[in-house]
Amino acid sequence: MMRFRWPIPAVTLCISLCAAHFGPAYPKQDYSTERDQKILQIQQLIQDHDLAEASRKILEAAKQYPADAGLDNLRGIVEAQQGNYAAAEKSFSRALKREPKFTGASLNLGRLYQENFAGDAQARRKALGVYLGVLAYDPKNAEANYQSAALLLEQGKYQDSLDRVSRLSEESQTGAQVLSIVCADYAGLGDRKQTDAAAARLLADANFSEADAQQALLGLRTGKRDDLVVTLLESLEKRQALSPELLRALGLAYEGADRLVEARAALERSITPESLTVGSLLELARVARKQKDYQGALGYLAHARDLEPKNAGIHYYFGLVCMDLSLVAEARNSFEKAVQIEPENPNYNYAMGVSTTFRHDPGEAVPYFEKYLRLRPQDPRGKLALGAALFRAKDYEAAVPRLEEAAKTAETATAAHYYLGAIALQERRLEEAHNELELALKSKPDYVDALAELGQYYLMQKDYAQAEKQIRRALELDPEHYTANFYLLTLYTRTRDARQEAQAKHFEELKKLLAEKTQEILRIVEVRPLENP
Numbered sequence: 300m301m302r303f304r305w306p307i308p309a310v311t312l313c314i315s316l317c318a319a320h321f322g323p324a325y326p327k328q329d330y331s332t333e334r335d336q337k338i339l340q341i342q343q344l345i346q347d348h349d350l351a352e353a354s355r356k357i358l359e360a361a362k363q364y365p366a367d368a369g370l371d372n373l374r375g376i377v378e379a380q381q382g383n384y385a386a387a388e389k390s391f392s393r394a395l396k397r398e399p400k401f402t403g404a405s406l407n408l409g410r411l412y413q414e415n416f417a418g419d420a421q422a423r424r425k426a427l428g429v430y431l432g433v434l435a436y437d438p439k440n441a442e443a444n445y446q447s448a449a450l451l452l453e454q455g456k457y458q459d460s461l462d463r464v465s466r467l468s469e470e471s472q473t474g475a476q477v478l479s480i481v482c483a484d485y486a487g488l489g490d491r492k493q494t495d496a497a498a499a500r501l502l503a504d505a506n507f508s509e510a511d512a513q514q515a516l517l518g519l520r521t522g523k524r525d526d527l528v529v530t531l532l533e534s535l536e537k538r539q540a541l542s543p544e545l546l547r548a549l550g551l552a553y554e555g556a557d558r559l560v561e562a563r564a565a566l567e568r569s570i571t572p573e574s575l576t577v578g579s580l581l582e583l584a585r586v587a588r589k590q591k592d593y594q595g596a597l598g599y600l601a602h603a604r605d606l607e608p609k610n611a612g613i614h615y616y617f618g619l620v621c622m623d624l625s626l627v628a629e630a631r632n633s634f635e636k637a638v639q640i641e642p643e644n645p646n647y648n649y650a651m652g653v654s655t656t657f658r659h660d661p662g663e664a665v666p667y668f669e670k671y672l673r674l675r676p677q678d679p680r681g682k683l684a685l686g687a688a689l690f691r692a693k694d695y696e697a698a699v700p701r702l703e704e705a706a707k708t709a710e711t712a713t714a715a716h717y718y719l720g721a722i723a724l725q726e727r728r729l730e731e732a733h734n735e736l737e738l739a740l741k742s743k744p745d746y747v748d749a750l751a752e753l754g755q756y757y758l759m760q761k762d763y764a765q766a767e768k769q770i771r772r773a774l775e776l777d778p779e780h781y782t783a784n785f786y787l788l789t790l791y792t793r794t795r796d797a798r799q800e801a802q803a804k805h806f807e808e809l810k811k812l813l814a815e816k817t818q819e820i821l822r823i824v825e826v827r828p829l830e831n832p
Contacts, residue, residue, distance in 0.1 A: 334364060341373050345380070353377050368397040372404040375411070384415050405433045406442055413446070426450060441467055448480050452517055457487035475504040479511035483518025486527070494519075498527050502534050509535065509542060516548055525555030543569045547579070550586075559590045577603045577610065584616065593623045611640035615647055618654065627657045638667075645674040652684060662692035679708035683715055695722045713742045717749045724755060732756055747773045751783040758790060766790055784809055 337360045344353035357374050364370060375390030391408035394401055412419070412426035419425075427450045433443040448463035461484045464477055471477055482497035501507055501515065512535055519528050532541065532549040541549065550565030563586045570579050580603040587596040600617045607613060618633035631654035637647040652667035668685035675681055683705040689698035699722060706715035720735030733756055739749040750773035757766035767790055773783040788806050791799035 334360070334367075338369055338373070341370075345373070345376060350377050350381060366397060368394040368401050368404065371397065372401070372407060375404070375407060379407075379411050379414075384411070384418065387411055400436055402433055402437065402440065405429050409433075409443075409446060413450075423450060423453065427454075439466060441471060445471070445477065448477075449514065452480055452483055452487075452514070455487060455521065457484040457518060460484045461488075473500070475501055475507045475511045476514075478504065479514040482515045482527075485518070486515075486522030486524050487518035489522060491524075494522065494524060494527065498531065502531065507535065507538075509539070509545060512545060512548075523555070525552040528552035529556060529558075543571055543574050547582075551582070554586055554589075559586055562586050563590070577607050577613065580606075581613070581616065584620070588620060588623070591623075593620050596620045597624075609640060611637040611644065611647065614640070615650060618650060622654070627654055630654045631657070643674065645671050648674070649681070649684065652688060656688055656691060660692070661688055662694070664688040665692065665694075679705050679711040683711040686715065686718060690718050690722060695725065698722060713739050713746065717746065717752065720749065720756075721752050724752060724759070727759075729756060729759060745776055747777045747780050747783065750776070751780060751786055754783065754786050754790075758786060758793070763790060763794055779809060779812075781809055781813055 337356065341353050341356050341360070344350075344356060353373070354377055357370055357377065361367065361370050361374075371390050371394035375387045375394065378387035378390055388408065388411060391404050391411065394404040395408065398404070406429075409426045409429040412422040412429065416422045427447055430443040430447040430450070433440050434447065437443070444463045444466045448460045451457075451460035451463060460480060464472065464480055464484070467477060472481075478497055478501040482494055482501055485493040485497055498515075501511065512531055515531060516528060519525075519531075528548060529552045532545055532552070535541065535545070536549075546565050546569035550562045550569060553559070553562035553565055563583065566579065566583050566586065580599045584596040584599040584603070587593075587599060597617065597620050600613060600620065604610070604613045604617060614633045614637040618630040618637065621627075621630035621633060631651070634647060634651040634654050637644070638651050641647055648667045648671045652664040652671065655661075655664035655667060658664075665685065665688050668681060668688055672678070672681040672685060682701045686698045686701035686705055689695075689701065699719065702715045702718050702722075705711040706719065716735045716739040720732045720739060723729070723732035723735060733753075736749050736753045736756065739746055740753070743749070750769050754766045754769035754773065757763070757769060760766075766786070770783050770787050770790065773780055774787065777783070784802070784806050788799070788802045790796070791802050
């Protein structure tokens with residue numbers, strides 16, 4: 300039975316090109332016995348790895364048979380085995396020019412292209428063209444149908460790939476090599492039932508191999524079938540040790556299935572001294588962060604940073620994890636390095652603005668948010684962030700127009716109304732403040748900041764019962780809320796409440812805690828998620 304898949308190393312491939320089951324080395328013509336003997340002798344020299352002598356014999360024979368397509372084909376095999384891609388391509392193409400239906404030369408040329416995807420950006424397109432050329436005159440050619448199905452799968456043309464598979468014999472369609480394509484194609488098409496059926500047959504095949512798994516992954520990833528990737532690779536691992544590439548695929552599938560412990564273990568096993576890359580460390584950091592193992596994530600990121608100190612994305616990601624740990628100063632240092640390396644990156648400027656807001660002078664954050672808005676002028680979150688920074692810097696006149704713009708978009712309207720209400724309170728525009736705070740609470744009744752400010756509004760109105768009601772609601776939601784606790788202390792002081800002394804002591808403790816680690820701004824504006832570090 301025809302063996303469809305062939306080894307990847309070029310030397311092995313080129314030896315196989317001479318084998319009889321890959322098609323004849325020359326077209327069927329009525330040549331003399333002397334020529335036949337020369338061809339057989341050259342083939343044997345190639346199989347014996349005596350390429351120099353094979354080349355000499357080809358040149359000698361070509362003088363006697365100058366237009367011989369078979370000799371061009373053999374010359375292409377030798378050149379391919381010697382690693383001379385351009386010369387081999389030229390020789391196989393010359394053979395086909397002489398004999399357009401020379402199937403052996405066509406298949407050899409197709410395989411040559413498939414072996415050189417990395418060095419020739421057009422190789423995939425050319426390989427598919429060669430196989431389709433064979434199928435134009437020999438529609439049932441098994442090799443051409445299989446290889447074109449595999450190439451179409453790589454291109455994401457799943458139905459076309461299935462159509463090629465359907466032309467193979469029933470016996471061929473039951474083998475692992477073909478089942479892996481079928482499984483991938485159905486997954487890519489989103490047909491879960493047929494995908495599951497093909498995967499079950501693939502698992503039952505004793506010849507199921509790593510190459511089959513790699514081929515199935517092409518569609519399973521597209522179809523987001525992490526469950527089947529895990530099933531296939533766990534089953535394969537019981538038969539043989541998985542390569543680093545497949546261990547990585549297994550780790551990513553575990554992550555997709557939210558099996559984070561297994562994901563991290565598999566990703567760590569996939570890394571060897573030779574395969575350690577920044578990308579692999581970032582994947583581990585991502586999984587560790589999902590596990591909320593922030594220290595572990597920082598360890599991976601520190602290693603990645605050592606490998607590529609000029610990679611702005613790593614500094615950015617390091618800063619994000621520092622923010623997870625409330626290490627604001629460390630986060631700002633990392634974001635600053637990212638901005639220095641890529642000053643026009645909007646996300647880095649945004650993160651720099653957020654982390655700078657924690658400093659003694661919140662106004663230092665303003666230039667970063669202004670730059671973010673220049674880079675992404677339509678993003679309402681940028682307008683809100685800039686307005687919030689200006690508010691914290693007490694530049695209310697500049698803050699109001701930005702916040703009013705943010706209030707026009709549903710995504711940012713609630714927070715914008717809160718800030719507008721807080722500014723109106725500071726400027727003693729009480730009715731306007733009340734309206735803005737009520738608008739914020741209408742869309743988000745548990746908005747602690749707005750509840751606290753509404754309590755302040757009633758304090759200013761000397762409606763102490765309503766003030767205590769709003770402040771109590773805020774503290775039920777967040778007992779350690781700094782502003783709500785301050786307003787409660789103010790209320791107790793004004794009303795000479797016996798609880799004033801205890802509240803004063805509690806508030807002093809909160810002030811100390813805030814000096815060590817403040818998170819207020821994180822309730823206002825979130826740092827953007829990592830985007831392609």
